[in-house]
Amino acid sequence: MTAPLLITRDQSLLDELLRLAAAAGVAPDVAGDVGAALRGWGAAPLVLLGADVAEEMARVAPARRSRVYLVAWGVVPDELFRVALAVGAESVAQLPSSEAWLTETLTDLGDAEPTQGLVVGVIGGSGGAGATTFACALGQVAARSGRAVVVDADPLGPGIDRVLGLEERHGVRWDGLCQTTGRLSARSLREALPRREGLGALTWHAGPPGTLQAFAVREVLSAARRGHDLVVVDLPRTADPVVDEVVARCDRLLVVAVPTVAGVASAVRICARHRDPTSVRLVLRGHGVEPAAIARATGVAVLARMADQRGLAEAIDLGLGPVRSRRSNLGRAATEVLDQLSLIQAAA
Template sequence: MTSPLIITRADPLLDELLRLSAAAGVTPEVAADPGGALRSWSAAPLVLVGLDVAAELADLGPPRRGGVHVVGLGAVPDEVFRVAVRLGAENVAELPRSDQWLLELLADAGERAVRDAVTIGVVGGSGGSGATTFACALAVVAARRGPACLVDADPQGPGVDQVLGFDRVDGVRWDALQQTTGRLSARALHDALPRRRQLGVLTWSTGPHGPLPAFAAREAMSAAVRGHDVVVVDLPRAADPVTEELAARCRHLVVVARATIPGYASAARLVSRVSASGPVGVVVRGAGVDERDAASVLGAAVLTTMGDQRGLDESVDLGLGPLRSRRSVLGRAAARVLASLHDGGAAAGGTAA
């Protein structure tokens, strides 16, 4: 079930909840009978229980779950809070005072139901490993199949728009989001980003800029996940609380390592540090790499290996991006990594010659 569930017999309350649902762009399921509503209780992304039926529903003892809210028109009596506790409700909302909050809750539930994005964080195992370029390649390949978003979370990096040739594409960048104080909808972010076909990019404006504010990063990441099939995050190597939170929000982490002794040593330390955030796979840049030996040294599965791509710098300098051909080294490596992560994470390896 992908629709919010409203349980009430009170017509005035139902009218208000349906009005808010329409404004949020969702079509709820409505149940007047608490017993009948139990069929949809566990599957609904959000449950709004009218004050008029809350006690009756609590007496039925529905299974505990998140996302349950008791709602009423006007001030509610104190005993309602005891009923809410019996239901396992997260809170009690008084309308119309809580209209805006409930509107955002409904919109969020509707957006979450649409997609379950694959989120991939990419970080360099050492300086000059090419992590930003590989993050761009992943996003470009992912966008061939559906809506994808590339989030540039490295303020000291080259800028993913420069690598992709998006630097002259109009759209919102981090500086416009740094004063964000409210919920950012998936649709608003999707429509505002610099975009070419199915790929949207959230990156930095030219000139000096400071670190990412935590709230802006959190809201942007959440909106990107709700509005796209795949979200790729170009993560900085330096650890800070915001970076660690973004890494923790990624379902998969990919470390790009150079096949040299210093490159392996640096990447192994990084893998050890970030492995607490989630599953980690490694992409190794180098020829003639023994994947088993590399995985043993690095402490993580090797997703693929790849050699250097001819003409890469020229292609980027001309604003053509890193993937001039689907059969390029980067294109094949990115496609293999995406397939591996879709099929269950860092379990499979392979070589992109």
């Protein structure tokens, strides 16, 4: 990781920024003049530009780049926003009110290998299709080769921590995240979740169903994407504006369907509600109606099919999760889907 760049001659501002950087666990480079600032301008992953030198930097017109933020004490005059535009800053951070945001922004830089993971939504084509189980299977298989997280967006579901055998693990749940505001760092989220090795889970505490808050969902998905190679979202079948927003933030949506007449009829409705031929795919569980006929009825391509798995309930009850072996039906189907998603992502 290249160090973030702090540009200021204001000693009190510098002391504060250094304190925030120390809290975030990063060691920044400091530039007190334009020459030193320009030398590190292009390579730094993040630039914090003090208000005291902003006009001077704007006059030399450094190359436009992302992740430049102007930092000032107290109330910011309108003129400073014009200077921020001139220097190409994305926003103006006001201290002390922006302390938490700056700390989280710097904390994200502490990830040695920043990622931009794939977000995959999983939804049942009908009740009892096994969408939650398949979402957890995807997470289990993906975690064997990278960092993965399964996000439970269904407050009426069984709880993915129970399906994965993580209900006894300590960690943050939705109940806590929906009460907080502000930017959420990738590393903070990853380290706070109940997890087993490379797999984390975000779900609900046992008890009455909770309610997803739009601001919390946005921050969680953003932080989860930055901190994991794969983010799997277990989605409810109910229509809801927040759920629709989650779907819109997914790179791929998998509809798990059972190939019966009733199952296909229900899947047709789900696919019609989330119709996007470039991102929606079907995963079939069981035998019955032919995949080609289901694809014609739904207008969605079949990505994978699998048979029912013997001993599934026992494996979940034992806290092992749905995938005990990659050679199992769920393991093979999850591996096939992940391979196909990788190919689709590479082509895109």
